Amino acid sequence: MTENNYFSYVLPEGLTDYFDTKDIQLLCDVKSKTEYYEIVLEEKNIILFDKDTSKYESKGFTETRIQDFPLRGKPIYLLLRRRRWRDKSNPKIIKRNNFTFIAEGANFTEELAVFLKEAN
Numbered sequence: 001m002t003e004n005n006y007f008s009y010v011l012p013e014g015l016t017d018y019f020d021t022k023d024i025q026l027l028c029d030v031k032s033k034t035e036y037y038e039i040v041l042e043e044k045n046i047i048l049f050d051k052d053t054s055k056y057e058s059k060g061f062t063e064t065r066i067q068d069f070p071l072r073g074k075p076i077y078l079l080l081r082r083r084r085w086r087d088k089s090n091p092k093i094i095k096r097n098n099f100t101f102i103a104e105g106a107n108f109t110e111e112l113a114v115f116l117k118e119a120n
Helices: 003-007 110-119
Strands: 019-029 034-043 056-071 074-087
Touching: 019 074, 034 056
Parallel strands: 034 074
Antiparallel strands: 019 034, 056 074
């Protein structure tokens, strides 16, 4: 079983299909003296928005930090490094794959947002 397969049990469903785990750290917020886990995930080199992948080139990453369900009483933050794709014919056009892991308008995973909404 690969490393990503182990995390597929902990991370939001389908996330490891599109992202590789790059780092996991137990960190501490100095102000609140609270420990938390940060899991760094990097998007795989796969274009999902167009069948003709030859029209695009990967041009770096953007980072999104979202909160997921706690693990062993500690908060979990997922640092998603998402690829930016540049259109070769028009370099001003930048695209990204569209994922449903992030709740719209929030910095929570979709699953955590639904859980918090129902609990409220």
